[in-house]
Amino acid sequence: MPFFPHLLLATLEGLVTSAVLALTALGLSLVFGVMRIVNVAHGEFFMLGAVLAWAITSAITGHPALGFAAALVLSPLIVGFVAWISERLVLSRIEYNPEATIVATIGLLYIIQQLALTFYGPEARPVTPPLNYRIQLPWFGYSGYKLSIIAASALLLLAAWFVLTRTRIGLVMRATQYDRETAQAFGIPVGRVYGAVFALGAMLAAIAAVLIVPISQAHYLMGLDPLLLSFIVVIVGGLGSLRGTVVAALLIGVSDGIVSVFFSPTLAKIIATLLVALVLVFRPQGLFGTATK
Amino acid sequence: MSGDGTAKVYALHAAVIALLLALNFALPEYHHAVLARVLVLAVFAMGYNMLFGYAGLLSLGHAMFFATGLYGAGLPLYHLGWGVPAAFASGLAAGLVVSAGIGLLALRTSGVAFMIVTMMFAQVFYLVTLYFGEWTRGDEGLVLQQQARQVAFGETTLDLTNPTTRYLLAVALFAIVLFATLAVVRSRHGRVLVAIRENEERTRMLGYDTFTNKLAAVVTSGVICAAAGAAYALLFGYVGSTFASVQYSILPLLWVLLGGAATTLGPLIGTLFMYYVIDIASGYTSAYMLVVGVVLILLVLYFRKGVLGTVRERWVRWLP
Numbered sequence: 001m002p003f004f005p006h007l008l009l010a011t012l013e014g015l016v017t018s019a020v021l022a023l024t025a026l027g028l029s030l031v032f033g034v035m036r037i038v039n040v041a042h043g044e045f046f047m048l049g050a051v052l053a054w055a056i057t058s059a060i061t062g063h064p065a066l067g068f069a070a071a072l073v074l075s076p077l078i079v080g081f082v083a084w085i086s087e088r089l090v091l092s093r094i095e096y097n098p099e100a101t102i103v104a105t106i107g108l109l110y111i112i113q114q115l116a117l118t119f120y121g122p123e124a125r126p127v128t129p130p131l132n133y134r135i136q137l138p139w140f141g142y143s144g145y146k147l148s149i150i151a152a153s154a155l156l157l158l159a160a161w162f163v164l165t166r167t168r169i170g171l172v173m174r175a176t177q178y179d180r181e182t183a184q185a186f187g188i189p190v191g192r193v194y195g196a197v198f199a200l201g202a203m204l205a206a207i208a209a210v211l212i213v214p215i216s217q218a219h220y221l222m223g224l225d226p227l228l229l230s231f232i233v234v235i236v237g238g239l240g241s242l243r244g245t246v247v248a249a250l251l252i253g254v255s256d257g258i259v260s261v262f263f264s265p266t267l268a269k270i271i272a273t274l275l276v277a278l279v280l281v282f283r284p285q286g287l288f289g290t291a292t293k
Numbered sequence: 294m295s296g297d298g299t300a301k302v303y304a305l306h307a308a309v310i311a312l313l314l315a316l317n318f319a320l321p322e323y324h325h326a327v328l329a330r331v332l333v334l335a336v337f338a339m340g341y342n343m344l345f346g347y348a349g350l351l352s353l354g355h356a357m358f359f360a361t362g363l364y365g366a367g368l369p370l371y372h373l374g375w376g377v378p379a380a381f382a383s384g385l386a387a388g389l390v391v392s393a394g395i396g397l398l399a400l401r402t403s404g405v406a407f408m409i410v411t412m413m414f415a416q417v418f419y420l421v422t423l424y425f426g427e428w429t430r431g432d433e434g435l436v437l438q439q440q441a442r443q444v445a446f447g448e449t450t451l452d453l454t455n456p457t458t459r460y461l462l463a464v465a466l467f468a469i470v471l472f473a474t475l476a477v478v479r480s481r482h483g484r485v486l487v488a489i490r491e492n493e494e495r496t497r498m499l500g501y502d503t504f505t506n507k508l509a510a511v512v513t514s515g516v517i518c519a520a521a522g523a524a525y526a527l528l529f530g531y532v533g534s535t536f537a538s539v540q541y542s543i544l545p546l547l548w549v550l551l552g553g554a555a556t557t558l559g560p561l562i563g564t565l566f567m568y569y570v571i572d573i574a575s576g577y578t579s580a581y582m583l584v585v586g587v588v589l590i591l592l593v594l595y596f597r598k599g600v601l602g603t604v605r606e607r608w609v610r611w612l613p
Contacts, residue, residue: 103550114583270420
């Protein structure tokens with residue numbers, strides 16, 4: 001294949017990665033922004049979403065799209081419920097102390113991973129894509145499903161932006177983020193907001209996982225990469241900034257796609273991780289964020 | 294601190310070492326081998342404790358320092374045919390260089406950013422060990438042969454594959470690091486570290502150079518962990534990238550939290566306890582990660598100070 005179509009293919013693959021990454025990272029960013037905690041188990045919520053998608057689609061017979069639609073609704077709901085329970089049972093009781101939270105969410109990571117291994121097994125399993133349409137470009141055919149992932153993610157990001165900036169729910173969340181105590185004094189049930197935000201963050205990761213699982217595969221160890229990539233995106237984009245998250249996801253996803261096509265994927269990860277660690281060292285507010293405090 | 298307290302402290306630590314030496318003759322074969330491994334891993338935990346317990350810096354990347362020692366010793370021995378002492382020294386030197394470099398970079402951040410940065414540097418290190426699979430053989434790892442793991446002292450040859458030699462060397466390393474840690478935490482520098490942990494701003498205002506002290510703590514911690522890694526490679530003859538993975542950054546945190554952060558003997562107790570918990574649990578179920586996860590959560594919920602931390606708080610105030 002000549003250079004240009006090759007580059008186009010790499011860019012398209014990168015856009016699919018970006019679309020999924022933006023949703024996952026938005027979940028992490030929301031939790032960090034509002035609750036000021038780092039959720040190390042975020043990748044496991046992603047994995048749980050994918051594994052549940054497999055379970056739901058294989059339980060429902062009939063047209064693949066039917067099972068997939070059910071998975072897209074049920075899987076995030078179950079994951080959100082699990083996240084909500086763990087927030088209420090553990091995180092709220094250690095009072096969101098940053099370091100204790102990291103240790104607790106690491107514990108959660110191990111528990112979820114082990115349960116997935118025990119009940120789902122060590123195999124990687126595919127999910128049938130809901131639509132099987134190929135779009136024929138002049139140089140190669142491209143999966144219509146992959147393009148629909150990009151569209152779905154863009155719609156969800158728009159919806160998230162609308163909820164965060166234009167509705168009462170978003171207002172309550174921003175108030176809690178801005179000043180927890182004052183928000184409480186004004187009658188905002190901060191504990192319930194925290195539980196909801198934690199669940200919402202996990203649900204975004206689960207939706208991203210359900211979208212990606214027909215083209216990758218569900219596996220109990222699949223959570224680590226999205227976790228690290230989401231960290232990268234959230235740091236580069238600046239914490240709590242939705243626009244920054246999307247721009248950073250595009251940047252990381254597309255460059256990861258291009259570098260992985262032309263060079264080794266391991267090398268791509270090494271360079272991306274190293275660059276971001278250095279960004280965090282020398283520009284802690286992120287590339288697009290503004291300095292706080 | 295009174296002279297009486299000092300004597301008690303040193304007597305206690307000497308007694309622990311004496312007990313470990315005595316166990317060499319008393320333990321059945323299986324537990325003898327387990328304890329040798331636990332002692333090396335406890336050195337790793339003591340290195341972690343130096344930074345986390347005393348200086349209050351929570352790193353999620355210490356697998357990197359352990360693996361630096363592991364590869365720093367293992368690669369020259371395997372590829373260049375270096376002797377055991379030279380390989381061990383090269384492991385320590387690698388630990389020194391890597392921890393100084395990482396410290397200079399990572400210490401520009403603090404708190405949560407420090408955790409994420411150390412985790413990322415460790416992930417880069419892990420990926421690098423996979424990327425250079427031609428030399429490291431990645432996950433599969435390298436097995437160091439028996440004839441390479443022997444040291445000649447004139448007439449006698451020390452065979453590191455012999456269980457007794459291995460155990461005694463592990464105790465020796467443990468003892469050296471234990472007394473070194475004790476000396477560091479009782480020194481001026483150790484007290485400054487605790488002051489930084491409690492209130493960094495105030496310590497800086499009192500005129501202490503907090504950055505240099507923290508950097509020294511990172512380097513001490515890194516070199517101790519590298520020593521554990523190098524010893525692990527030489528004593529157990531296996532060098533693989535699993536030891537550089539995130540899991541090996543989490544485990545020392547777990548061991549130190551369990552045994553008691555900022556106690557000199559806590560890491561040993563935590564490592565020993567956790568090793569046997571997993572060992573016994575894996576006899577009944579393969580779900581050992583579940584045990585690790587549940588223990589971590591229970592620790593932060595109900596038992597923040599760990600075993601020796603609680604003992605010190607309730608009964609034995611002079612415990613270092």
